Amino acid sequence: MGDRCRGVDRRAVTRRPARFCPDCGAATGTRQYDGSTRRYCPACKTFIWQNPVPTVRMVVLDGDAVLLVRTRNGRWGLPGGYLKVDEHPRDGAVRELAEETGLVVHASELVLVCTDHHVAHPAEGGLISISFAVDRRRASGRPTPGAEILALEFVPMRDMDAYDVPAVVHRRLGAALSALWMPG
Ligand SMILES: [Zn+2]
The missing domain is CATH 2.20.70 (Ubiquitin Ligase Nedd4; Chain: W;)
Structure with missing residues (x-):
């Protein structure tokens, strides 16, 4: 288990x-x-x-590029979202990746990267983000934007500044590189 x-x-x-x-x-x-x-x-x-609500994020790495999605708010970020009530975080991350990008991975291929805690204001509640990483070579399917996604791209890390991602994405990316390419 x-x-x-x-x-x-x-x-x-x-x-x-x-x-x-x-x-x-x-x-x-x-x-x-x-x-x-x-x-x-x-x-x-x-x-x-x-209590805070858990969410999941997926860092899909393809060599020196990371998969970013552009959501309806116009921002670029990592695929992911809320968990269903009966869903393990790994399964939720797999589902969100498939829904948003068309890429299919098995939950056992995911590497746990980091957790983040975000509270904008106590009256709005808190979020816990659980991030996983996976090597694109472990994924099948053709990258295709899902219904909630405006666009997706594998972005070379040297080009990330042009996508104006939140600082937390850079943190998760750094942690994912360590977790995936430098295990132990
Ligand atoms: Zn009551």
Whole structure:
């Protein structure tokens, strides 16, 4: 099973602060817990925890080039997105890559690269990004932009500046190069 594990946690969890209880619909209040103000359902007598949401990113390397996609917001970045509720992050990364680029890889070919944590504002909730890398030679299929993607390109790293990618993409790329080409 490797990094797959089992376990059920029945606590109510939301990404944004819950104004209403996700279980019973009652308006929530707040209570102090461990020195922080938390949402609390007076009907269920339980806290509603606010937690970050996981996302996945894929770094596909082809020699000295990396696969970038241009999304509907006009920005270039790495393929990826949200996980389905019953999906392992590796499987989600494989699915997002196929949906956005047409490239097909097996989950066992992915190398775990790094995790990033992003909180724009506590009221909007946090994101955890889990990045994987894969060598293009492990992928099949012809690169084709998916329905949500305006364009895709394998971009040589020396040309990356022209694509104005966020700094976090450069960080993930550096980590992916280490993980994929210099294992151990
Ligand atoms: Zn409730």
